Amino acid sequence: MNKGESVYKFITYQVEVAYEKYAPYSFKVIREKVKDLGLEYSARQYITQIVIFSVGAFAISYLYFYNIFVSIVYALIAMGIIPYLAYLRYKRIYSEFIFEQIQVYTTNTIMEYATTESFVKALEGVYASGVLEEPLLSDVRYMIDLAYKNGDVTESIDYMNSKYDYYITRNMHQLFLQITREGAREAGQALENMLLDIDMLVENVYRDRMDRQVFHRSFVQYGLMLYLMIMLVQYLLGIDTYLKLLEQNVVVLLLHGVVLFNSLFLLSGEKYYNENVGGE
DSSP states (O other), X not given: OOTTOOHXXXXXXXXXXXXXXXXXXXXXXXXXXXXXXXXSOOHHHHHXXXXXXXXXXXXXXXXXXXXXXXXXXXXXXXXXXXXXXXXXXHHHHHHHHHHHHHHHHHHHHHHHHHHHOOHHHHHHHHHHHTOOOTTHHHHHHHHHHHHHHHTSSHHHHHHHHHHSOOHHHHHHHXXXXXXXXXXXXXXHHHHHHHHHHHHHHHHHHHHHXXXXXXXXXXXXXXXXXXXXXXXHHHHHHOHHHHHHHTTSHHHHHXXXXXXXXXXXXXXXXXXXXXXXXXXX
């Protein structure tokens, strides 16, 4: 029906149509930001993942069941997990980006306040400086508008705290709220301490990120080794004895349970690795 169109282009187009129709709005926003950052996987990388996951699932499941049909089913299930893994990766990249923006927002607001001695003027300075990107840029603009509308910064602070529930934002906002209500006398030392607190927290977050990367590599290797333990079982029992055991439905169900448990174990580790980056 589409002569001259490559199979690759046809498949990618159909995937894009399905994505636009069914993907959640929040996921689309995150994906667009990841794309803007230049960190989205290319089509070639996705295809490589599909090949690795499907071939790996087929090979491992065949070692368990010696059944081509079952292996094909597992290969298809493995390919179906790829969008979920992409979603987890996007969330991690997006949360890392947001945390870095929060660091920029808090640090620059404190530095601007040292010059202007006004929280709203400090926000305006940060907004105009060009150091922030979306979505924080629009949120800071909204904070400024709320402050001028209400003649008070309380609602602006509540808005930012609810949207970006980080320790450093809440502490900085609380400090500025006290300064606004009680006056700016001797606020310099408190703001310097706040900057040191932010630096210390950021250092801990980046250290945690490196620890997670080390954990992730070791965890994946360990999870894959669990799958391959079936080779040790076959070596100890002998392949003929193992094939006879596969004739029993109870054994087959038990092996499916082992595969399912290992898979959930790996997915839980991936979820932990990709979530709550920068959260306290």
